[in-house]
Amino acid sequence: MSRYAVITDAAIELVAELGMRGLTHRAVDARASLPPGTTSAYYRTRKALIEALVQRIADFDSADLERNALPADATPALPAALGPAELDQLAVQVAAVMDGWLTTGRTRTLARYAALLEATHHPELRTILAYGNASRAQACALLAAAGAEDPEQAGPQFVACVDGLLFDRLIGAGALTAPPPGTAENRADLAAALRTLLRAFTSK
Amino acid sequence: MSRYAVITDAAIELVAELGMRGLTHRAVDARASLPPGTTSAYYRTRKALIEALVQRIADFDSADLERNALPADATPALPAALGPAELDQLAVQVAAVMDGWLTTGRTRTLARYAALLEATHHPELRTILAYGNASRAQACALLAAAGAEDPEQAGPQFVACVDGLLFDRLIGAGALTAPPPGTAENRADLAAALRTLLRAFTSK
DNA sequence: AACCTCCTTCTACGGATGTAGTATGGCTTT
DNA sequence: AAAGCCATACTACATCCGTAGAAGGAGGTT
Numbered sequence: 001m002s003r004y005a006v007i008t009d010a011a012i013e014l015v016a017e018l019g020m021r022g023l024t025h026r027a028v029d030a031r032a033s034l035p036p037g038t039t040s041a042y043y044r045t046r047k048a049l050i051e052a053l054v055q056r057i058a059d060f061d062s063a064d065l066e067r068n069a070l071p072a073d074a075t076p077a078l079p080a081a082l083g084p085a086e087l088d089q090l091a092v093q094v095a096a097v098m099d100g101w102l103t104t105g106r107t108r109t110l111a112r113y114a115a116l117l118e119a120t121h122h123p124e125l126r127t128i129l130a131y132g133n134a135s136r137a138q139a140c141a142l143l144a145a146a147g148a149e150d151p152e153q154a155g156p157q158f159v160a161c162v163d164g165l166l167f168d169r170l171i172g173a174g175a176l177t178a179p180p181p182g183t184a185e186n187r188a189d190l191a192a193a194l195r196t197l198l199r200a201f202t203s204k
Numbered sequence: 205m206s207r208y209a210v211i212t213d214a215a216i217e218l219v220a221e222l223g224m225r226g227l228t229h230r231a232v233d234a235r236a237s238l239p240p241g242t243t244s245a246y247y248r249t250r251k252a253l254i255e256a257l258v259q260r261i262a263d264f265d266s267a268d269l270e271r272n273a274l275p276a277d278a279t280p281a282l283p284a285a286l287g288p289a290e291l292d293q294l295a296v297q298v299a300a301v302m303d304g305w306l307t308t309g310r311t312r313t314l315a316r317y318a319a320l321l322e323a324t325h326h327p328e329l330r331t332i333l334a335y336g337n338a339s340r341a342q343a344c345a346l347l348a349a350a351g352a353e354d355p356e357q358a359g360p361q362f363v364a365c366v367d368g369l370l371f372d373r374l375i376g377a378g379a380l381t382a383p384p385p386g387t388a389e390n391r392a393d394l395a396a397a398l399r400t401l402l403r404a405f406t407s408k
Numbered sequence: 409a410a411c412c413t414c415c416t417t418c419t420a421c422g423g424a425t426g427t428a429g430t431a432t433g434g435c436t437t438t
Numbered sequence: 439a440a441a442g443c444c445a446t447a448c449t450a451c452a453t454c455c456g457t458a459g460a461a462g463g464a465g466g467t468t
Contacts, residue, residue: 018325021225035417046456114321116375120314121222132377156378157397164368171320173336174360193361200404228425239447250426
């Protein structure tokens with residue numbers, strides 16, 4: 001694996017575990033078992049390191065977006081064939097993907113939210129937003145296919161709500177009420193919420 | 205104002221502007237125009253400073269929750285009098301409050317999300333979650349009053365979605381699509397989304 | 409074989425950071 | 439008025455961080 005990839009992957013893990021504050025040239029070296037100074041040589045400044053980190057997350061995410069193939073590439077194939085039954089099925093599928101974000105992909109999800117927050121005071125990090133826009137576009141297409149009245153408005157709103165559901169479980173805010181990630185209960189609860197949202201945003 | 209309050213307020217501003225990484229004893233002194241070493245004297249360790257910071261946010265938030273008086277204290281007064289019309293009115297009110305989070309209260313909102321993320325690797329910060337639980341309880345009561353089928357499940361889900369909407373606009377993720385905070389368009393867009401959510405989660 | 413180039417490793421240093429310890433000044437108590 | 443106490447102000451120090459530069463070495467070119 002490319003040395004650049006090794007470094008940025010270790011950086012993602014560090015940010016997930018310790019927050020942005022834990023992201024240090026030396027810490028990355030240690031985490032990736034690289035000789036001291038390596039990260040500093042590959043990314044001379046901290047800003048460069050962060051940008052590479054964010055870029056890597058964006059790359060992973062857009063790869064996922066393609067692979068997962070939420071029925072958006074089905075949009076040309078199934079124009080208005082999305083009825084309530086298909087919506088329910090879709091809710092279950094998306095719930096499974098989200099549960100994956102919380103378990104297998106927890107590290108990356110955590111790092112992504114840290115990066116999003118970082119982008120607030122660091123405008124050139126808006127690269128990540130490309131991923132966000134892609135998923136928003138996909139949501140628009142989906143809602144349009146399901147016959148939503150104003151998909152351009154509903155798409156981003158839907159994505160924002162889904163992200164909220166994800167963040168809530170990610171940080172364990174609903175620890176008292178929500179089931180732990182990775183369990184069937186969690187997937188069922190998420191699926192129920194998604195079903196509600198999908199029906200609401202498609203007016204069905 | 206108490207010296208403790210001066211310090212924690214300056215700390216909140218710093219976290220909002222520079223992220224957790226910008227939170228430094230010396231930086232707080234400078235930001236609050238206090239003599240060097242003051243913050244270090246009041247909060248000997250960085251952990252103590254962060255905990256005080258988080259506690260202050262939680263205090264502000266719970267004060268807001270009481271003051272705003274989302275019609276939850278109307279719950280005993282209006283048992284099941286929440287029809288579609290009242291829900292729409294409520295959506296407009298909540299949209300106004302959220303717009304306030306994004307403009308006047310942007311600093312605190314930003315700091316809160318940073319703190320939530322920090323709580324992930326720093327479990328004793330779960331103090332903030334008390335605020336979250338209070339708003340979740342309020343949402344449960346509200347949805348129950350509006351005749352939701354399973355308020356205990358829908359309440360947290362609703363709050364999570366609202367937080368998602370808020371976060372989305374906070375970081376400007378939907379910059380391409382969403383109207384800027386502080387504008388009437390933003391409030392209208394938020395109100396529309398909230399109306400959709402309220403109806404969905406109350407099955408109306 | 410000599411040379412050059414790029415990847416890698418190591419070291420140096422100015423500055424910031426966390427934390428503790430010491431001095432100072434005013435206010436209270438006796 | 440003397441003594442004691444506490445909030446405040448300042449200083450010290452070991453560590454860590456960002457960044458730059460130099461040393462070393464493998465591999466390919468002429």
